[in-house]
Amino acid sequence: MKENQPALIQVNTKNQEAVAIYCRVSTKEQKDNQNITNQTHAIQKYVDSRNADDNSIMVFDWYLDDGVSGTIPVEERPEGSRLLSDAKDRKFSIVLVWKLDRLARKPYITLDTIETLKRNGISVISITEGFDASTITGRLMLSMLAGFAGFERDNIVERSIEGTNRRAKEGQWLGGIVPYGYLVQGKKKDARLIVSSNIIQGLALSESDVVRMIYKKLAYEKISCIKIANELNALGIPPMYTRDCRLLQKTLAEGKRKVRTAGVWRPSRIRNMVVNTVYKGNHVYGKRSLKQRELISRPVPAIVSEQDWDKAQQTLISNRILSACNANEKYLLRGLVKCDLCGLTYVGCTSPNYHGGKKRYYRCNGKTSYRGPLQGKCQSKAIKADTLEEGVWKTIEKILLEADTTVEKLNFTYLNEEKRTVVIETEMTLIEKSILTKECEKERMLDLYRHQLILIADLENQLSKIANERSLLEIRLKELQTNARDQEHIEEKVRNAGNMIRSLQDIFNGPPLSWEIKRRVIELLIWEVKVNTIVENNKKRTQINITFAFGKEMLAVNRTGRDSSPRPA
Numbered sequence: 001m002k003e004n005q006p007a008l009i010q011v012n013t014k015n016q017e018a019v020a021i022y023c024r025v026s027t028k029e030q031k032d033n034q035n036i037t038n039q040t041h042a043i044q045k046y047v048d049s050r051n052a053d054d055n056s057i058m059v060f061d062w063y064l065d066d067g068v069s070g071t072i073p074v075e076e077r078p079e080g081s082r083l084l085s086d087a088k089d090r091k092f093s094i095v096l097v098w099k100l101d102r103l104a105r106k107p108y109i110t111l112d113t114i115e116t117l118k119r120n121g122i123s124v125i126s127i128t129e130g131f132d133a134s135t136i137t138g139r140l141m142l143s144m145l146a147g148f149a150g151f152e153r154d155n156i157v158e159r160s161i162e163g164t165n166r167r168a169k170e171g172q173w174l175g176g177i178v179p180y181g182y183l184v185q186g187k188k189k190d191a192r193l194i195v196s197s198n199i200i201q202g203l204a205l206s207e208s209d210v211v212r213m214i215y216k217k218l219a220y221e222k223i224s225c226i227k228i229a230n231e232l233n234a235l236g237i238p239p240m241y242t243r244d245c246r247l248l249q250k251t252l253a254e255g256k257r258k259v260r261t262a263g264v265w266r267p268s269r270i271r272n273m274v275v276n277t278v279y280k281g282n283h284v285y286g287k288r289s290l291k292q293r294e295l296i297s298r299p300v301p302a303i304v305s306e307q308d309w310d311k312a313q314q315t316l317i318s319n320r321i322l323s324a325c326n327a328n329e330k331y332l333l334r335g336l337v338k339c340d341l342c343g344l345t346y347v348g349c350t351s352p353n354y355h356g357g358k359k360r361y362y363r364c365n366g367k368t369s370y371r372g373p374l375q376g377k378c379q380s381k382a383i384k385a386d387t388l389e390e391g392v393w394k395t396i397e398k399i400l401l402e403a404d405t406t407v408e409k410l411n412f413t414y415l416n417e418e419k420r421t422v423v424i425e426t427e428m429t430l431i432e433k434s435i436l437t438k439e440c441e442k443e444r445m446l447d448l449y450r451h452q453l454i455l456i457a458d459l460e461n462q463l464s465k466i467a468n469e470r471s472l473l474e475i476r477l478k479e480l481q482t483n484a485r486d487q488e489h490i491e492e493k494v495r496n497a498g499n500m501i502r503s504l505q506d507i508f509n510g511p512p513l514s515w516e517i518k519r520r521v522i523e524l525l526i527w528e529v530k531v532n533t534i535v536e537n538n539k540k541r542t543q544i545n546i547t548f549a550f551g552k553e554m555l556a557v558n559r560t561g562r563d564s565s566p567r568p569a
Helices: 028-032 036-054 078-088 107-119 136-169 207-219 225-235 267-274 306-322 385-401 403-450 456-487 490-509 515-525
Strands: 017-025 057-066 094-097 123-126 182-185 192-195 247-252 255-260 282-285 296-299 337-339 346-352 358-364 526-536 539-550 553-559
Touching: 017 036, 017 078, 036 057, 036 094, 057 078, 078 107, 107 123, 136 296, 207 225, 207 267, 207 306, 225 267, 267 306, 337 346, 358 385, 385 490, 385 515, 385 526, 385 539, 403 456, 490 515, 515 526
Parallel strands: 017 057, 017 094, 094 123, 337 526
Antiparallel strands: 182 192, 247 255, 282 296, 346 358, 526 539, 539 553
């Protein structure tokens, strides 16, 4: 006998009918509050009242689905399944329910269940709604009440979603897995997500410190997720599942069970944390929902800056492109070579040669990627990898070995940029004056209209022209302001670039460079290698343009001539 289940009535006579009693509550909260007891007490009183008059009811059994949703078909519920099984054996002739919506919340489930019971000669009686499904009137009431139950259920769901969305937009924490590095402060309506500063047991770090460390290693040290996971495991930092003592649900052939996790950091977990926008202060509510619903973005305290978050994403993309698992061969310029025809990236590939070896090439992705019927495949020319890499590396050697000449060219670039800044500032001053002039023109038009010297139609026409002209001036002013900001600190950028170039000179004075060191130098100096395919006399040749980058900011120093480009492949 289940807890909260009334004792069975054992008295039985020839005039008594065997009844089954079905009760259900939906949620765990209702289950914990023993809301199902209200139903059992009400039905028990109904049975006692009927038996006090004519002793006509014998309770065969109680079927209590505690914490089971009414949207689940009856045959898939623990007690509902048992009820239908006993109904097939005709162990009772009546099913008593407190209300029809206890049987099901969806009309079609209710009607289907009652029809199934009816085929076995069993009727359903709702004790609070006063109908018997075995009568014509009762069946009419049944159809109407089933529809009302479904309507009520849909209304409840809609109001619940609206209320949930409103609370989510207000910033309330509505439950779920708390992101690593955060904790929930307050309860119910006052519950909010805050940054955790609690020190991890046995360590001098908090969870938020761990998050900052992960972003720093990705954004600035360019370390892979694999290495970060290894470091965290070596430090003994517990991951989220271990912190919360949670179990992992695994699906097996014989069903589901809960097992403990290995309690270690994995690269995939690092990656999932890094792409989560919550760490830059934007929490998205509803993305874990299995149902289609509105996604709500709301601000929360950030653990890392938006700049660090963006840099970490760039490293993830770069690591994916440069991952060793993406190629069997090493390509020095992987991810840096772009096609000038279609804009896609050149990738490394190999083809067999006559001697049983392999030839290495860089080939545009557009030659194999279908880009639509109007574009087709890219007509760019493939380039021998050794030729391209050797040409680019010789250009880098020239820059580093002739550091003084390179820095002098950068200083010349700075002077040109400085002159450009003066031109920009002059144009900005003129535009600002013109905007003020437009305001004066507007006032003059209004004065003319007030003195009845022009008609309202003429006024509207002139004001519209003035507004359009002013709008164009303001757009241009914003463009110039953006350009002016880009020119700021150009002298500092040039100085930093010169220092970096001189510091890299030292590597040529040592032993031969490994592939890894060469790749790191290229990442520091090369912003992009652009391949332009030129067709002349039905023959293709390539022109290589190298854009150099120095430090964090790119300076527009393009090498496009023969001196700095490898010969066409």
